[in-house]
Amino acid sequence: MSQAALSVVAHGGHSDDSGPRTTLGFWIYLMSDCLIFCVLFATFGVLMDATAGGPSGSRLFELPFVLGETALLLVSSFTFGLAMLDMQAGRQGRLVAWLAVTLLLGAGFIVMEIHEFANLIHEGAGPGTSAFLSAYFVLVGTHGLHVTCGLLWIGLMIHQVTRFGLDRITRRRLACLSLFWHFLDLVWICVFTFVYLRGFA
Amino acid sequence: MKPVQLHAPSRTFHHGNLRGYVIGFIACIVLTLASFGAVTTGLLPRGTVMGVLVLLCVVQLLVQLVFFLHLGSAPDQRSNTGIFVCTALLIAIIVAGSLWVTHNANANMMPTTMSVQRALSKS
Numbered sequence: 001m002s003q004a005a006l007s008v009v010a011h012g013g014h015s016d017d018s019g020p021r022t023t024l025g026f027w028i029y030l031m032s033d034c035l036i037f038c039v040l041f042a043t044f045g046v047l048m049d050a051t052a053g054g055p056s057g058s059r060l061f062e063l064p065f066v067l068g069e070t071a072l073l074l075v076s077s078f079t080f081g082l083a084m085l086d087m088q089a090g091r092q093g094r095l096v097a098w099l100a101v102t103l104l105l106g107a108g109f110i111v112m113e114i115h116e117f118a119n120l121i122h123e124g125a126g127p128g129t130s131a132f133l134s135a136y137f138v139l140v141g142t143h144g145l146h147v148t149c150g151l152l153w154i155g156l157m158i159h160q161v162t163r164f165g166l167d168r169i170t171r172r173r174l175a176c177l178s179l180f181w182h183f184l185d186l187v188w189i190c191v192f193t194f195v196y197l198r199g200f201a
Numbered sequence: 202m203k204p205v206q207l208h209a210p211s212r213t214f215h216h217g218n219l220r221g222y223v224i225g226f227i228a229c230i231v232l233t234l235a236s237f238g239a240v241t242t243g244l245l246p247r248g249t250v251m252g253v254l255v256l257l258c259v260v261q262l263l264v265q266l267v268f269f270l271h272l273g274s275a276p277d278q279r280s281n282t283g284i285f286v287c288t289a290l291l292i293a294i295i296v297a298g299s300l301w302v303t304h305n306a307n308a309n310m311m312p313t314t315m316s317v318q319r320a321l322s323k324s
Binding site: 182 | 236237239291292
């Protein structure tokens with residue numbers, strides 16, 4: 001007998017409570033992910049001034065461009081929130097539409113980030129240039145990798161919702177994805193402040 | 202066994218309301234532009250910019266946690282909030298500790314231009 005079925009029996013066959021427990025478990029995963037980012041931020045903080053004679057952040061980063069990236073991610077977080085409201089109200093068509101908008105905005109963010117990385121490497125400021133740039137590429141790259149995974153997940157959920165409809169399972173998965181996506185925006189706020197703006201402060 | 206109700210709306214997931222998301226979104230835009238402006242306009246005295254940036258960042262994190270991630274003291278959110286507070290404590294210890302320890306180690310490191318004998322005689 002599966003774990004979920006066991007829990008139904010244990011609760012007198014009343015109802016399946018795996019939904020909240022799954023989101024709690026996913027939240028614990030997110031907190032462990034948070035610690036990964038925390039260590040990367042600490043590494044960046046330590047190595048920030050170790051430019052080894054290479055360019056520093058204020059010479060490399062273009063703040064208006066980064067503000068554009070921030071705006072894309074923030075708006076995508078908002079559109080995901082709208083998608084969740086439609087999920088709550090059971091409006092499947094609008095849910096899929098908002099998910100698609102979120103997917104496009106997130107993809108725009110990734111394209112801008114790849115463009116930025118390519119520019120830096122082209123200017124000779126690749127990850128091998130200094131400890132500062134190594135820490136920068138690892139931190140921002142890890143965040144970008146997470147966003148890419150999030151995009152794949154959103155695509156998958158669009159498919160699942162159109163294929164299977166809004167049942168208990170897709171709702172639970174969307175709830176986890178919503179936590180994941182908002183969490184990535186939280187991490188980006190810290191990147192925006194402590195990696196980009198700090199270089200100019 | 203009782204069939205699982207696939208279409209029963211779940212009471213336990215709360216995803217807020219439109220008003221909450223709009224308030225959070227507008228607050229985030231204002232806070233992001235404020236921290237961007239604090240650096241680019243040069244209106245603030247140099248020493249205070251970093252402090253203002255940290256403050257704006259923390260406020261925006263709290264706004265998103267409350268309005269987007271719906272963290273709070275509601276009964277179904279209490280365990281999430283508790284775990285988050287523990288994690289925040291760990292983060293503070295790791296980040297502040299790393300910066301402190303390595304700053305000290307760096308400040309007390311023997312200059313590369315100094316010989317071992319001179320460094321020993323100075324201490």
